[in-house]
Structure formats: structure tokens, C-alpha cells
Amino acid sequence: MEEKEASQLDIASGIAEKASYAAAVFSQLSQEHVDRIVRAVYERGFKDRVRLAKLAHEETGIGKWEDKVIKNVVATQLVYDDIKDLKTVGVISEDKNSGITEIAQPLGPIFALIPITNPTSTVMFKILSSLKTRNPIIIGPHPRALKCSTEAARICYEAAMKEDAPENCVQWLGQSSMEMTHALMGNKKIALILATGGASLVGAAYSSGTPAIGVGPGNVPVFIEQSADIPFAVEQIFISKTFDNGTVCASEQAIVVEQQNADKVIEEFKKSKAYFLSKEETKRLEDVAYDRERKIMSPAIVGKSAAVIAQMAKIDAPPDVRLLIVPLEGVGEKYPLSSEILAPILAFYIAKDYDHAVNLCIDLNFYGGIGHTVSLFSNNDDRIKEFASVMNAGRIVVNMPSSQGAVGGIYNMLHPSFTLGCGTGGKNITTDNITARHLLNIQRIARRRPNILLEKFDKSLYFDESLDANDIEKKFNLNF
Amino acid sequence: MIKFTTEGNTLICSFSGKMDTESCQESSEDLLKNVKESKGPVVFDLEKVDYVSSLFLGLCIAALKQLGADNFSIINIHPNVKKVLKIAKMDTLIKLK
Numbered sequence: 187m188e189e190k191e192a193s194q195l196d197i198a199s200g201i202a203e204k205a206s207y208a209a210a211v212f213s214q215l216s217q218e219h220v221d222r223i224v225r226a227v228y229e230r231g232f233k234d235r236v237r238l239a240k241l242a243h244e245e246t247g248i249g250k251w252e253d254k255v256i257k258n259v260v261a262t263q264l265v266y267d268d269i270k271d272l273k274t275v276g277v278i279s280e281d282k283n284s285g286i287t288e289i290a291q292p293l294g295p296i297f298a299l300i301p302i303t304n305p306t307s308t309v310m311f312k313i314l315s316s317l318k319t320r321n322p323i324i325i326g327p328h329p330r331a332l333k334c335s336t337e338a339a340r341i342c343y344e345a346a347m348k349e350d351a352p353e354n355c356v357q358w359l360g361q362s363s364m365e366m367t368h369a370l371m372g373n374k375k376i377a378l379i380l381a382t383g384g385a386s387l388v389g390a391a392y393s394s395g396t397p398a399i400g401v402g403p404g405n406v407p408v409f410i411e412q413s414a415d416i417p418f419a420v421e422q423i424f425i426s427k428t429f430d431n432g433t434v435c436a437s438e439q440a441i442v443v444e445q446q447n448a449d450k451v452i453e454e455f456k457k458s459k460a461y462f463l464s465k466e467e468t469k470r471l472e473d474v475a476y477d478r479e480r481k482i483m484s485p486a487i488v489g490k491s492a493a494v495i496a497q498m499a500k501i502d503a504p505p506d507v508r509l510l511i512v513p514l515e516g517v518g519e520k521y522p523l524s525s526e527i528l529a530p531i532l533a534f535y536i537a538k539d540y541d542h543a544v545n546l547c548i549d550l551n552f553y554g555g556i557g558h559t560v561s562l563f564s565n566n567d568d569r570i571k572e573f574a575s576v577m578n579a580g581r582i583v584v585n586m587p588s589s590q591g592a593v594g595g596i597y598n599m600l601h602p603s604f605t606l607g608c609g610t611g612g613k614n615i616t617t618d619n620i621t622a623r624h625l626l627n628i629q630r631i632a633r634r635r636p637n638i639l640l641e642k643f644d645k646s647l648y649f650d651e652s653l654d655a656n657d658i659e660k661k662f663n664l665n666f
Numbered sequence: 667m668i669k670f671t672t673e674g675n676t677l678i679c680s681f682s683g684k685m686d687t688e689s690c691q692e693s694s695e696d697l698l699k700n701v702k703e704s705k706g707p708v709v710f711d712l713e714k715v716d717y718v719s720s721l722f723l724g725l726c727i728a729a730l731k732q733l734g735a736d737n738f739s740i741i742n743i744h745p746n747v748k749k750v751l752k753i754a755k756m757d758t759l760i761k762l763k
Contacts, residue, residue: 206753207724207754208720210723210751210754211718211719211720211723213750214718352720354720375755
């Protein structure tokens, strides 16, 4: 056992060493050369978008290959569009007035963990972002998405090398193991861990001693507020929740409506082939969709279609069912389906009034989705702001599908990303959609621009304890 | 391109140009041969070098393995090259003068 552990450490050391040489060489490249490499990787990734999507679907058994093609398009075309003009090398800004010049430096080797839900898209997104910022990247695939993730990495590397990118600017783990993952996380040559994965993996990243950017789980409520265009809202929710069979962490988990809209909303959902479960069917679905021991969703239903899940749970839904909707009374452990379930299953809540509805949304948001995303359909700008301010979510998407919305670049002007920060509530360092912008060490040259007020001020006054802030301020700002 | 000179039993390898794979496959084979056959210390002179390639880093590691840290050093390092060698952590393995 000890021998095996030592060799995992050795392998990790070897990989980290190669990455640090790549980082050294990379640090010398010009903006023009970097951009040429990024363009080539984008074009190649885009070219293989369908093949990689099918590979991902085949290997993981999750979602729909057609939707994985769209994810690959976002990860390549939209990400490229977002970062292509960024200045990421040398002097990136110069201000004669402030005397401050900013210079972009790379971070160094990045260890990128890849989830099972968006394997090839996350690989290409992270590679493009890293190469744009001159950071070599090491891809750590999810064990059940190993083949498709490593294939995506391989084609990106091939394309980069055709443009004389530094050797080993992209590496990937041929096998996925916890020992290897931990060994790399803790290796001193790794500059940053980009941890897109489950809570324990993200936690391990933050505890490793290496700087890390991680993500959190989502439990997205979608509130169809009184002023919402109901048919539109329902249509958008279908677009979102059926996308890749509900495997995007930002997809809606529960619908909340006020009493007065409830019937209309239910009618619209039924029209588009959503099936509302009975109490007995709910119980059977709970048994199939939720692992009561581990207190999380059951892997067996992740990314399966509504029809397949209906069969698994012996639910009498028509064969062309698109969404399974579960009316619930409360949120929490007593209601397993009120938690995050990455499948075309939605909890459904009817609230007495606006306040009750928002309180339900807060409960859902805080039940395993702090800092992630919430969704709102409304045409009342005051309500929109009110709602947003009582939520704890990095993203409040309004009048759009939440899956595609939170990712950015499709339905809004958020930056396209497959790593969505959840802030401190989610135990992350930021609520940003992570992009290449986060992967630079910015240096600042500061030229002499003395603080004039401080210079002319009689500093002996600071030693007079009888003077308070207001007294000092008056004298400090005299005549300015 | 690499020029070889000797000072006593020290072999001095003076590098110039970019030392990337295309232009230098042959030179690097010569270098490794000379390093192997060297009876004394070896010095890499980087006076004429302003870019560090992956190939060059590989040669440093190969030379280090062949000679050991006591018999190998790198000299005349310009600041931008020094920085690159630091990023590669070469300074912890090889004497940089």
C-alpha cells in the first residue's frame, strides 16, 4: 500500500514538474502568439463539438448528446468571443494621471478538476481560459468521464502545439484517483486549483494549501411572480429543465407560484406535457431519486429523461412526458425532492401570497443552494430588486431559462463560464462566473503621485488626541 | 546554436538563438554527446540568449543528471532569462551564476 502511494506521489511530481517548465516557457510568449494558440484551440474544439458531445453522452450515460453539443459551443465559440480581445500579456493598462501601469503576469500551473455533468465543455472552457493567460493546465477528469475528458484535452493540446505552444502546456491524468488528485492539489509547483465538482472535492481543494477557486451546489427556486407572462415563463422553464436532462447545476429545482396564478401555471405546464405526481407517486419517486443514507440525489436518475425516471418509479405518466412535477408542502429533510435533483423533476409550491412565496424561495435557496442561482419571472422591476436582495445567490436570472441563463452569454450579458462561484455561503471565494480574467497576477507600477492633502497637512496634529475625525477632516480638507 | 570551447578541463557551451526544436535538433545531440564525454565540469554560457525554450530546459535537466550539481553551472544570465529559470525552479537544482 505504501509503495503504491509513493508512486502516485512520484507521478504527480513528474506532472507538476513538467507543468512548471511549461509555465517558464509560457511566461515569455507575446500577446500575438498567445492569441494565435487560443484561436487554434478554439477552432479545433469547435470542429470536434459533435463528436465530443456524443462521446460524453456515451461514456457517462447522462443527458442528451444534442444539448452537450450546445454546451461545447458555449465552451468554445462563446468563451472564445468573450476572451479573445482581453489583454493578458505585458502592459495591459496605463494611466498617466494616476501614474499606475498594470502588467499581466501568469499564475503558473493550474490543476483543473472536471465534473461528470459537463465534461468536455468544462475541459475546453478551462483550457481556453488558461492558455489565454499563459498558464499551463493539468486536467483532472471525473473517473466516470475519463475518456471523453481526456480526448477533449488531447485535441486541444494537439491544436496548441501546431502553433508552437510550450511543451506540456496541457496535460491530463490518464487515470483518476483520489490519491493522485490530492497529491497534485498539495504539490508546491501548482499555482491554482480550479475545482468544479462536488462539495468534498472543493473542500479538499481549499484545504490543500494551494490557492483554489471552487464552486457550490445549487438548489434553484423559480418564482413565477404575479406580473409574469405565464405561458412564456412555462416555456422558458421547459427549455431550461429539459436541457441535457436537467444536469446543469443552475437548473431550476422548484417552482413557486402564488395562489392566484396557480391554476393557470398548472394548466400551462400540463399543456406542454409536464406530469403532476400524486402523493403515492411522490413517495415512489423519492425512493428512486433520493439516497436517504447519503442524503443526496441518487446517481441512478441523474441526467435521465422524465420518461425513463417515470418508468423507474412506476409512475403512470404518458410516454411522451417531458417533466415530472411534484407538489410539496415544505422544504427540508422531510421533503427529499425539495433538494437538488439533477434530472427533469421539479418540486411545486403554491404560496398564499407574495411574502409566503418569497419565504419559500429563501428556504429553497438556503437548503443546499446558497450563493448559486435563483430564477424569477416578473415584469415588475421593484419586485425584481426586492426579491434579489433577500436571496443569497450569485446569479438572479430574470425571465429566462436558468440552466442556460446562469452559464452566461446566451440569454444575458454575464460572462460565459462553466465554473460558477457561490461566494462564502457556498464556501467559495467569489460569486463571479469564473473566466480567464480570474487567472492573472496583475502587477502595478506606481509612480510618484503624492497625496497632496496629506503632504501639506500638519501631521503633528495627529498626536493631539483631543482632535477627533471630524476635527481632522475639516483641517485636512481646508480650501480644497 | 551552440559553440563549444574549453578552459582547462571545463567544457563551456555558449548558446545563442532561440534553441527551439526546429533549429536545434542536431546541436542538442552534439551537446549531449560532448557533455557525456566531458572529463571535467560543464558550464552553459547564456550571454547570447534571451529566450528559454522547452528544449533548452530539457538539456539543462539532462546535463544535470549526467554531471551532478557540483560539476554543472549556468553563467551570464540576463534578467529576463533568470526570471524564466526561476519560474522553472532551475535555481533550486543548478548553480546559476
